[in-house]
Amino acid sequence: MAKEFFVKTDVTFGKDAIQEISRILTQFGATNVLVVYDKGVKAVGIADKVVDAIDKDKFNVVEFDGVIPNPTNEVVEAGYAIAKENNIDAFVAVGGGSSMDTAKAINVLTSNGGNIMDYEGIGNVPKPVCPLIAIPTTAGTSSEITNVAALVDTKSVRKYVVIDNKIVADKVIADPEFTRTVPAGVTAATGLDAITHAVESYISNEATYLTKYNSLRGLQIFYENLPKVYENGNDMDAREKMMLGCIVVGFGFSNANLGLVHAIAHTLSAHFGIAHGVANACVLPYVTAFNAEKCPKEMIEMAKAINLPLTGDEEKDKFALANELGRMVKEMGIRPLHEQGREHKITEADFDIIATDALKEGPLHFNPRQDVTKETIIEILRKAF
Structure with missing residues (x-):
């Protein structure tokens, strides 16, 4: 087609x-x-x-x-x-x-x-x-x-x-x-936003060979260079590569669209004023693990692209990327959901309205798993909390 x-x-x-x-x-x-x-x-x-x-x-x-x-x-x-x-x-x-x-x-x-x-x-x-x-x-x-x-x-x-x-x-x-002057926290949030774009567009229902090429290359660029820039904002070689990577991954996700991470993040931003990149990062590892059940092949392809150690056992290896994303989010100081929120802190009592509104979000149409329910999202929020 x-x-x-x-x-x-x-x-x-x-x-x-x-x-x-x-x-x-x-x-x-x-x-x-x-x-x-x-x-x-x-x-x-x-x-x-x-x-x-x-x-x-x-x-x-x-x-x-x-x-x-x-x-x-x-x-x-x-x-x-x-x-x-x-x-x-x-x-x-x-x-x-x-x-x-x-x-x-x-x-x-x-x-x-x-x-x-x-x-x-x-x-x-x-x-x-x-x-x-x-x-x-x-x-x-x-x-x-x-x-x-x-x-x-x-x-x-x-x-x-x-x-x-x-x-x-x-x-x-x-x-x-x-x-150069972007603070480390903003560098982390925007870089993890780009990684989210790469991951979600690679497994999108609308992904093609052209979009996957850009998404995978963008993931590699950010995985290699984001930690460098987070540690040293004056590393202009890494800054330049990230700016190029941003353009590359943009070509991928603007054509393939995104998924469940963005559906939840949009709702978190609307209700609690959380910066978009931070909202994505908070739930990215847990949504990636959820989607791995539907697209293990693609998850392993991304893990291989960034040279993660794999066992050869698909049941284990399909979660390698999700686990690594979880490590990166913590290492870059992204605070868990219970510490987020501009007007007031998120509590478990908010999960119902967040999940309800996230189900109305357009990016869900492109998520590889279409069996997303309110309970699915609430469970992801609990893990991110």
Whole structure:
């Protein structure tokens, strides 16, 4: 059966790549540019480096610094108001996945109007959007090259996605130097997010030879380099490889989709404000073990790809990857679920609503095991607790 493998983004990679930004904006025919970022990116000086690199004689530059982790509809509306007021015709997203997703969503409204939830789901953006340049400062989400914007509806308390090939960034400016200042905890969370993308897309029901190639290579890159960068944030060779790995694995999961880890993580983020990468990491080992019963061959292939010791006994070896992921999560300081939560700590009393809402999540359709129940998710939450 024929499958589509969609790759759109043009990437400029390497040190001082930001110096190309005015040339790129000129090619887009831009006039009024909205630079979208969070206050952390501003604090470490990266936002200023980007803005300073844009030729003010050619472009009117407007800044929006309202991005938050797990961006909400309200944040998107605030950014859209600024874009509309200033007749924005090009966007520059600077930061991690939240900045990219926010910029994509504002861009959708700028060209299409309405409410961002009007475009929830797959392929529901009718009109082409304005040019978007994505400048990642983390290596993990791959949002710079994907067709997804993940957002939170605070009224229904759920995370949802807008998926459309129109919203993919037209250009990526990827300079590994921009990741140098990322703290170890954020490096761990975003790196484990990328590993989650690799694992879930490799075993997805929609996986193909093309997606599996990218997913497996991405897993190898992050497994080798994430521990190095976690220990030494100034290891720029490893930083560069992780940024490249992020693009590679993005090509895999944006075409194959994800699974049960993301279904649970989206719900944890929506209800408790847990950063996306952390939410993934908390449940990744336990979901991987659960899925191993359905796809032992693929689990062993991934274990072999990262040179884990195997016994030759499939019943044991199919859990090698899950066990190793559990070790990595602990080693990188990801706290268990009972210590997570922004507004209040998660308790076992919350498991029912988390499981109920996770069952409504779209990524479940692509999980290799389709026998997922509320009890399944509650048991995974207990193990992660």
